[in-house]
Amino acid sequence: MSTSVRSDPAAGRPAAGNPGVPVLRTLAAHTWWMTGRRLKVLAKQPAFVVIMLVQPAIWLFLFGNLFRRVVELPGFGAGDYLDYIVPGVVVMTAVSSNMWAGMGLLEEIERGTLNRLLTTPVFRSAIMNALVAEQAISTAVQVLAIMLLGLLAGADYPGGVAGLVVLLVAALLLGTVFSALSNTIGMLVRQRETIIGVNTLLLLPLTFLSSAFMAESLMPSWMRAIADANPVNWALDAARAAMTADPDWGVVAVRCGWLALAAAAMVFLSTRTFRAYQKSV
Amino acid sequence: MSHAVTADQLHKSYPGGVKALDGLSLDVRAGEVFGLLGPNGAGKSTTVKILTTLARPDSGTAVVAGHDVLRHPERVRREIGVVAQRSALDPMASGRDNLTLQGRIFGVRGTALRRRVGELLDRFDLTGAADRVVRGWSGGMQRRLDVALALVHRPGVLFLDEPTTGLDPEGRAAMWAEIGRLAADESMAILLTTHYLDEADRLAARLAIVDGGRIVAHGTPAHLKEELRGDAVHLELRQPPDEPTARQVIALVPGLREVALDGRRLSARADDGAAAVPAALAALESAGIGVAAVTVARPSLDDVYLRHAGRRFAA
Numbered sequence: 001m002s003t004s005v006r007s008d009p010a011a012g013r014p015a016a017g018n019p020g021v022p023v024l025r026t027l028a029a030h031t032w033w034m035t036g037r038r039l040k041v042l043a044k045q046p047a048f049v050v051i052m053l054v055q056p057a058i059w060l061f062l063f064g065n066l067f068r069r070v071v072e073l074p075g076f077g078a079g080d081y082l083d084y085i086v087p088g089v090v091v092m093t094a095v096s097s098n099m100w101a102g103m104g105l106l107e108e109i110e111r112g113t114l115n116r117l118l119t120t121p122v123f124r125s126a127i128m129n130a131l132v133a134e135q136a137i138s139t140a141v142q143v144l145a146i147m148l149l150g151l152l153a154g155a156d157y158p159g160g161v162a163g164l165v166v167l168l169v170a171a172l173l174l175g176t177v178f179s180a181l182s183n184t185i186g187m188l189v190r191q192r193e194t195i196i197g198v199n200t201l202l203l204l205p206l207t208f209l210s211s212a213f214m215a216e217s218l219m220p221s222w223m224r225a226i227a228d229a230n231p232v233n234w235a236l237d238a239a240r241a242a243m244t245a246d247p248d249w250g251v252v253a254v255r256c257g258w259l260a261l262a263a264a265a266m267v268f269l270s271t272r273t274f275r276a277y278q279k280s281v
Numbered sequence: 282m283s284h285a286v287t288a289d290q291l292h293k294s295y296p297g298g299v300k301a302l303d304g305l306s307l308d309v310r311a312g313e314v315f316g317l318l319g320p321n322g323a324g325k326s327t328t329v330k331i332l333t334t335l336a337r338p339d340s341g342t343a344v345v346a347g348h349d350v351l352r353h354p355e356r357v358r359r360e361i362g363v364v365a366q367r368s369a370l371d372p373m374a375s376g377r378d379n380l381t382l383q384g385r386i387f388g389v390r391g392t393a394l395r396r397r398v399g400e401l402l403d404r405f406d407l408t409g410a411a412d413r414v415v416r417g418w419s420g421g422m423q424r425r426l427d428v429a430l431a432l433v434h435r436p437g438v439l440f441l442d443e444p445t446t447g448l449d450p451e452g453r454a455a456m457w458a459e460i461g462r463l464a465a466d467e468s469m470a471i472l473l474t475t476h477y478l479d480e481a482d483r484l485a486a487r488l489a490i491v492d493g494g495r496i497v498a499h500g501t502p503a504h505l506k507e508e509l510r511g512d513a514v515h516l517e518l519r520q521p522p523d524e525p526t527a528r529q530v531i532a533l534v535p536g537l538r539e540v541a542l543d544g545r546r547l548s549a550r551a552d553d554g555a556a557a558v559p560a561a562l563a564a565l566e567s568a569g570i571g572v573a574a575v576t577v578a579r580p581s582l583d584d585v586y587l588r589h590a591g592r593r594f595a596a
């Protein structure tokens with residue numbers, strides 16, 4: 001999920017009070033505590049959790065009804081629009097919720113909790129891993145909810161469980177790209193307005209410059225060119241290739257590979273920024 | 282190891298050219314409360330950040346609890362407790378959860394952890410609110426929890442960065458009592474920063490006055506005050522005087538020395554303050570400098586600060 005971050009001065013030696021406990025186990029424990037700590041905050045805000053789940057439901061309902069008849073366009077290539085937009089809504093949700101990750105990190109910086117943790121023996125990489133893990137867990141919950149909702153609304157998943165697993169993995173990788181980006185921006189600018197601005201600017205173009213709601217074959221050619229370079233579209237290509245009755249595993253592997261690379265690059269960038277942050281304290 | 286903390290020639294600049302520390306050195310002995318006293322922007326927090334491994338100095342060295350902060354920050358972190366200038370709690374977690382997580386990070390486990398958490402909640406009078414989310418707590422309670430958090434693993438060295446700033450008088454009194462108790466009962470070395478003179482005077486066994494990123498005076502409070510022999514004479518002038526004239530006039534008054542002029546406030550030392558005042562008043566009046574008020578007092582840390590930093594202590 002996260003690339004391993006070797007910024008620990010503590011790596012290579014057992015952590016506090018546990019002489020002999022292998023470093024990896026301690027790192028795992030620290031990551032678990034740091035993630036649990038963030039998830040508990042989420043659990044204490046039930047209204048937020050409800051909104052997290054209702055928003056994709058609304059999108060599924062709105063887009064599903066509004067654009068239902070686009071499948072009738074010649075060359076669209078899909079039989080049922082609901083089947084078509086389940087991955088679209090999943091991917092859009094992954095982008096839109098992970099984009100806000102930087103807000104949480106900014107809050108930790110402003111509250112001083114990040115600095116407090118940094119004066120304790122907690123593994124520095126556990127703090128970074130937790131940021132990724134927290135986002136991945138909440139994204140996974142959202143994705144599963146959308147899949148279930150789609151099923152209840154009558155969507156077909158001809159690719160079966162394997163197709164859905166690919167959709168989930170692609171959504172998590174894509175989410176990591178955007179949460180790491182958001183964390184980087186948050187640490188760099190330390191300003192909520194910038195995060196809000198960037199998100200507002202990016203969400204719709206990223207979504208509509210992909211095959212989320214409209215078949216790529218029906219896009220103007222310049223749009224298709226942009227879509228090819230859009231990680232959101234990579235996730236959709238992978239998911240759509242896996243969710244058919246006759247999956248194209250080559251496309252799945254290549255697209256997921258690119259996504260994994262992009263995610264690794266973004267996590268790397270956010271780790272570098274984290275070190276720069278530590279210098280600015 | 283007789284020193285819990287030694288800092289040698291710390292320099293630190295922040296981007297933008299702010300020189301936060303300019304050759305600061307200090308040492309804190311094992312088991313003592315050491316006060317770092319200075320106005321806002323003097324470099325107190327920067328010093329604490331470096332000693333607690335949060336920030337790195339541009340140059341200089343520091344050893345805390347026997348470990349070099351630059352070479353072995355992870356060893357230092359295990360030995361210290363830190364209370365930052367601003368409260369740093371997880372607002373959406375309960376007091377008990379905050380303490381429990383902090384304990385886990387330091388390797389305290391199971392029943393030992395539960396017992397320690399209960400003990401600290403009791404000690405800081407937080408048991409009643411322990412299972413409520415911290416966000417709704419009063420400022421004083423949050424500050425006490427900050428200190429409790431720093432103590433969960435029984436550190437040998439405790440850093441308290443302005444622990445009473447923003448507390449009401451009752452809260453301050455309670456915090457003072459607690460800090461006094463920590464030093465006495467747990468033989469912990471405590472580095473306390475403050476911009477309250479009375480706080481440093483009351484709590485610190487030794488203190489250093491920091492100004493402009495360096496130490497301008499250090500010693501025991503009593504020693505620092507003794508250095509200023511005699512009384513402090515403060516004259517409040519009716520208007521800011523012509524400085525050379527005022528200095529010239531006052532210099533001729535027998536028994537006054539170490540004259541400092543800061544706006545309308547003129548301060549000096551005198552072996553016998555009461556005897557020097559009439560002559561000073563007469564000399565100023567005849568030079569046309571009106572005096573609004575006069576006070577004569579035993580030297581305070583405020584006077585120590587004035588003497589060494591060259592201006593009034595403006596907290």
Ligand SMILES: Nc1ncnc2c1ncn2[C@@H]1O[C@H](COP(=O)(O)OP(=O)(O)O)[C@@H](O)[C@H]1O
Nearest residue numbers: 280281295299301320321322323324325326327
């Ligand atoms: N993170 C930072 N970035 C830039 N400047 C800083 C930072 N922290 C402190 N400073 C500056 O360094 C100087 C010393 O600050 P500080 O150590 O916080 O003083 P004190 O705690 O005594 O009030 C001040 O001029 C302050 O503005």
Ligand SMILES: [Mg+2]
Nearest residue numbers: 325326327366
């Ligand atoms: Mg400060």
